[in-house]
Amino acid sequence: MKHGLDLQVNRTAMIWLLVSQILVYLPFINWLPKWLMGLIVVAGFWRFRALKGHNKLPGSLIKTAAVVFGLVGLYFSDLPIISLEAATSLLILGFGLKNLELANKRDGYIVIFIAIFLIASAFLYDQQFLQTVYGLFCLTVLVAAMISLQQRQSEPVKTNLKIAAIMLSQCIPLMLVGYLLFPRLPPLWSVPSPDAQGVTGMSDTVSPGDLASLAQSDRLAFRAEFDGERPPQHKLYWRGLVLEQFDGQTWRIDDRPKDNQSWNLPFRQYSGLDILEYSYNVYIQSAQNDWLYTLTPSINSSGNARRTQGYNYESTIALVGPQKFSFTSYGLDSLSVELSEKDRQINLQLPTSGNDLSRSFVREQRLTLKDDLTFAQSILSWISQDQFFYSLKPPRLTSSDRIDEFLFQTKTGFCEHFASSFIYLMRLAGIPSRMVVGYQGGEWNDEQNYFIVRQYDAHAWVEIWVEDKGWIQMDPTAWVAPSRVELGLEEAVRGEGTFLSDQFFSPRQFGFLSNLRLQLDELQFQWQKMVVNYDPTDQMAIYRNLFGDSNTIKTAAIVAMVFAAIVALWGFMLGLFRLPNPLPLEVKAHQEITGFLGQIDPSINGSVSPSDLLKPEFKSSTWWPDLNQMVMALNNLLYLPEDQKTKGAEELKSSYVSLRRKLKAELKKR
Amino acid sequence: MSQTFSSMADKAIKSLSSVILGKERQLKLALTSIFSNGHLLIEDLPGMGKTTLSQALSKVLGLSYQRIQFTSDLLPSDIVGASIFEQKEGVFRFHPGPVFSQVVLADELNRATPKSQSALLEAMEEGQVSIDGDTHQLPNPFFVIATQNPQSQTGTFPLPESQLDRFLLRFSLGYPDAIAEKELLKGNNGRTSLNNIKPIFNPETLNKVQQQVKTIHATDSLVDYIHRLVSATRQDESFQLGLSPRGALALMRAAQAWALLEGRGHVMPEDVQAVFVPVAGHRIIGRHEVQGDQLARQLLNKVDVVA
Numbered sequence: 010m011k012h013g014l015d016l017q018v019n020r021t022a023m024i025w026l027l028v029s030q031i032l033v034y035l036p037f038i039n040w041l042p043k044w045l046m047g048l049i050v051v052a053g054f055w056r057f058r059a060l061k062g063h064n065k066l067p068g069s070l071i072k073t074a075a076v077v078f079g080l081v082g083l084y085f086s087d088l089p090i091i092s093l094e095a096a097t098s099l100l101i102l103g104f105g106l107k108n109l110e111l112a113n114k115r116d117g118y119i120v121i122f123i124a125i126f127l128i129a130s131a132f133l134y135d136q137q138f139l140q141t142v143y144g145l146f147c148l149t150v151l152v153a154a155m156i157s158l159q160q161r162q163s164e165p166v167k168t169n170l171k172i173a174a175i176m177l178s179q180c181i182p183l184m185l186v187g188y189l190l191f192p193r194l195p196p197l198w199s200v201p202s203p204d205a206q207g208v209t210g211m212s213d214t215v216s217p218g219d220l221a222s223l224a225q226s227d228r229l230a231f232r233a234e235f236d237g238e239r240p241p242q243h244k245l246y247w248r249g250l251v252l253e254q255f256d257g258q259t260w261r262i263d264d265r266p267k268d269n270q271s272w273n274l275p276f277r278q279y280s281g282l283d284i285l286e287y288s289y290n291v292y293i294q295s296a297q298n299d300w301l302y303t304l305t306p307s308i309n310s311s312g313n314a315r316r317t318q319g320y321n322y323e324s325t326i327a328l329v330g331p332q333k334f335s336f337t338s339y340g341l342d343s344l345s346v347e348l349s350e351k352d353r354q355i356n357l358q359l360p361t362s363g364n365d366l367s368r369s370f371v372r373e374q375r376l377t378l379k380d381d382l383t384f385a386q387s388i389l390s391w392i393s394q395d396q397f398f399y400s401l402k403p404p405r406l407t408s409s410d411r412i413d414e415f416l417f418q419t420k421t422g423f424c425e426h427f428a429s430s431f432i433y434l435m436r437l438a439g440i441p442s443r444m445v446v447g448y449q450g451g452e453w454n455d456e457q458n459y460f461i462v463r464q465y466d467a468h469a470w471v472e473i474w475v476e477d478k479g480w481i482q483m484d485p486t487a488w489v490a491p492s493r494v495e496l497g498l499e500e501a502v503r504g505e506g507t508f509l510s511d512q513f514f515s516p517r518q519f520g521f522l523s524n525l526r527l528q529l530d531e532l533q534f535q536w537q538k539m540v541v542n543y544d545p546t547d548q549m550a551i552y553r554n555l556f557g558d559s560n561t562i563k564t565a566a567i568v569a570m571v572f573a574a575i576v577a578l579w580g581f582m583l584g585l586f587r588l589p590n591p592l593p594l595e596v597k598a599h600q601e602i603t604g605f606l607g608q609i610d611p612s613i614n615g616s617v618s619p620s621d622l623l624k625p626e627f628k629s630s631t632w633w634p635d636l637n638q639m640v641m642a643l644n645n646l647l648y649l650p651e652d653q654k655t656k657g658a659e660e661l662k663s664s665y666v667s668l669r670r671k672l673k674a675e676l677k678k679r
Numbered sequence: 680m681s682q683t684f685s686s687m688a689d690k691a692i693k694s695l696s697s698v699i700l701g702k703e704r705q706l707k708l709a710l711t712s713i714f715s716n717g718h719l720l721i722e723d724l725p726g727m728g729k730t731t732l733s734q735a736l737s738k739v740l741g742l743s744y745q746r747i748q749f750t751s752d753l754l755p756s757d758i759v760g761a762s763i764f765e766q767k768e769g770v771f772r773f774h775p776g777p778v779f780s781q782v783v784l785a786d787e788l789n790r791a792t793p794k795s796q797s798a799l800l801e802a803m804e805e806g807q808v809s810i811d812g813d814t815h816q817l818p819n820p821f822f823v824i825a826t827q828n829p830q831s832q833t834g835t836f837p838l839p840e841s842q843l844d845r846f847l848l849r850f851s852l853g854y855p856d857a858i859a860e861k862e863l864l865k866g867n868n869g870r871t872s873l874n875n876i877k878p879i880f881n882p883e884t885l886n887k888v889q890q891q892v893k894t895i896h897a898t899d900s901l902v903d904y905i906h907r908l909v910s911a912t913r914q915d916e917s918f919q920l921g922l923s924p925r926g927a928l929a930l931m932r933a934a935q936a937w938a939l940l941e942g943r944g945h946v947m948p949e950d951v952q953a954v955f956v957p958v959a960g961h962r963i964i965g966r967h968e969v970q971g972d973q974l975a976r977q978l979l980n981k982v983d984v985v986a
Binding site: 619 | 896898900901944945946947948949952979980981982983984985986
């Protein structure tokens with residue numbers, strides 16, 4: 010019974026286990042099906058009641074039912090079969106249901122190990138600094154729980170946490186060496202990004218209201234760090250996608266093959282001219298699409314980016330984790346010099362009918378304004394002078410002629426309304442034009458020289474084609490609400506009070522919190538730059554700093570040696586290499602000879618006294634004299650009073666050595 | 680000195696062997712017990728020669744001898760004696776009981792009630808008897824040989840462990856071997872030759888022997904061995920009750936006495952092994968079926984002599 014009790018998880022350890030489970034679940038709350046959370050709360054609560062003695066642990070029938078229910082639930086939860094969510098949900102399902110049979114220490118260890126695995130998987134969703142701090146906190150609690158599991162008597166929470174913290178801090182050197190030096194292998198596979206669901210972000214279609222709803226989120230889009238000079242705020246147009254297809258309501262990417270020739274800008278031609286150059290790094294945490302956001306025009310200098318049609322960039326690898334891209338941008342007003350007939354057709358495409366007011370308006374204006382650029386500018390000034398309003402919450406457009414309804418009735422809209430209508434008017438006038446979506450502006454961090462660009466910086470603007478000049482960027486929104494591009498959305502809609510109004514609590518409401526928020530972001534950015542984005546290139550630099558210029562084999566050998574040294578040191582501290590105290594000769598002789606003789610006569614073992622080894626049956630053997638001598642020497646050394654000893658260690662050694670040799674030979678013969 | 684004692688002991692054993700046939704080991708153990716100034720418990724069926732042994736022992740040692748037959752109606756006063764009113768003189772006078780003798784044979788000790796048993800055991804422990812406020816010193820040397828029927832026999836009161844601990848040694852005589860038994864049947868009766876036994880020791884020499892036993896040398900290695908045995912009885916999984924410190928001391932003393940009987944001035948592991956089972960057998964309790972002497976023997980075969 011004593012043994013049985015020892016195997017049980019004691020009361021304190023059980024509380025530790027339950028608490029640490031709650032801590033481990035927390036980061037997943039947003040990502041998992043809600044019913045699953047309910048199920049594991051019930052399971053945990055059941056375990057808690059059992060601990061209190063209110064009820065017993067369920068029988069196998071209920072457990073089986075719970076497992077079946079969970080699996081069926083997962084099946085109908087609409088999760089892709091092979092996805093991070095499905096895998097995590099399955100793991101958490103098992104983890105939560107384990108509570109229903111959590112009784113033995115063995116179960117307790119399983120719970121702790123899975124919990125540690127779950128902490129690691131939480132980093133698949135979020136690698137930010139705070140998550141890391143939280144993960145370390147959870148780890149400390151788990152180690153403390155593990156310590157508690159080993160204790161017969163319950164110790165105070167503080168004591169256990171302290172031991173755990175000390176143990177973990179002892180691991181830090183190993184962690185650092187592992188992090189800095191362990192070879193970074195490319196992943197064998199990657200799982201679909203968890204960001205793909207339920208999180209706001211740019212999409213490849215834009216309808217009126219889309220960007221306005223995106224602007225309700227203050228989620229981070231990306232950070233951009235400038236090495237030297239930075240462009241003025243109103244020039245910060247972060248180009249993402251070009252939308253060219255319009256059906257009267259929604260703008261889409263035109264995926265017909267383009268005449269690539271016209272996009273191949275010889276960027277090199279700019280480098281000699283007196284043109285402003287900005288070099289910057291874009292850090293993306295993770296995103297649902299591969300699109301990158303760059304200033305126009307930019308060339309890629311490092312990172313896994315690829316220029317697609319136009320001046321857009323996309324990542325060549327899935328943005329499941331944080332990535333860094335480096336670009337250089339040139340301060341140019343217009344882009345490209347040629348427009349193929351095919352591209353012209355695409356950029357003039359419009360629904361064939363509808364919006365009659367707009368059509369007659371353009372026809373009327375075009376009579377006097379023949380020049381494309383002049384026409385466009387006059388439209389812009391009309392927009393700025395007529396009673397147009399910039400609003401995050403514009404009235405819904407309900408009629409079939411949405412452009413007419415906006416331009417001549419509601420006159421209140423967000424950037425996509427203005428961009429969309431402007432392009433419509435341009436195309437009616439026969440001027441090739443297109444919509445560019447991306448972000449505009451960003452919050453500048455002066456200490457670390459970077460912009461934080463958030464979802465509410467999402468923006469849509471326009472490019473029109475002017476013969477001999479190329480694509481010219483125009484932003485009708487800037488004409489209606491100059492503060493949008495100068496100061497950002499928050500200032501632009503200040504009077505309206507709609508900025509992030511959907512959020513229950515915003516730190517922006519308080520000055521000092523806003524400051525704190527900036528500092529926190531700075532910390533996150535540093536974390537991402539220094540730690541999360543640490544990649545094989547950085548690692549090679551460290552190798553080079555440490556070991557000088559070297560080839561792969563040399564580096565690998567050095568790294569292997571460092572690890573071997575750490576393992577050796579660790580083993581040494583644990584006492585693995587400590588030699589056992591050498592046995593005294595008497596003990597060794599007795600042990601070994603009784604072992605040998607035991608093979609001849611099974612009744613002989615270590616409990617036989619030296620004198621009793623002199624069995625009559627051995628008398629005829631060749632080694633009898635040696636045995637006799639050794640026994641005499643042993644008895645002398647071990648049991649005679651000091652003053653009566655006649656034989657010493659010498660006799661023992663010689664007789665023992667010769668006896669051993671003869672016995673070995675005899676045993677071999679058998 | 681020890682040489683002369685051991686030759687005297689040899690003579691004594693030879694002499695005793697003419698009475699108790701083929702039981703040399705037990706005779707040596709009996710002497711060991713006396714030389715270590717300890718009491719002896721013989722556990723055996725009736726008719727094995729327990730009484731003869733104790734009578735012969737007292738004769739060889741030159742000591743006075745009394746026998747108390749323990750029965751279920753034996754009273755403590757039957758053992759230690761009582762103050763009786765002398766009508767002629769008008770005073771109470773103490774009439775010493777049979778316990779006032781140098782060798783006392785407590786025959787079938789476990790047939791008496793615990794109350795009577797403890798009267799004897801108290802006398803053994805204290806070396807004196809107190810009656811009506813007067814303390815009466817027991818003779819010196821004082822040596823009790825108790826015999827006991829196996830516990831399975833009916834009508835017995837088993838001795839509690841605390842009292843068993845007071846006996847230095849316990850052994851059984853057992854059936855005689857074939858030669859001895861045939862000898863017995865031929866008419867070489869122990870009881871008749873009992874009269875021929877001459878005393879070899881006297882109280883004075885016996886006292887000297889007992890002093891001598893304490894000086895028998897034991898090296899550290901040997902003490903280590905004894906300690907290993909003792910702590911094994913306390914730690915081994917198959918033991919419920921191990922040896923007490925008194926038991927450990929008894930083991931040491933008995934081994935010394937055995938060494939003296941062997942004519943040695945120092946203790947060898949064989950001496951310890953020879954006395955371990957009689958010393959430990961009645962003091963230990965096993966957790967499982969194996970008990971007593973068998974358990975002690977098992978342990979002896981497990982513990983390394985040299986380590």
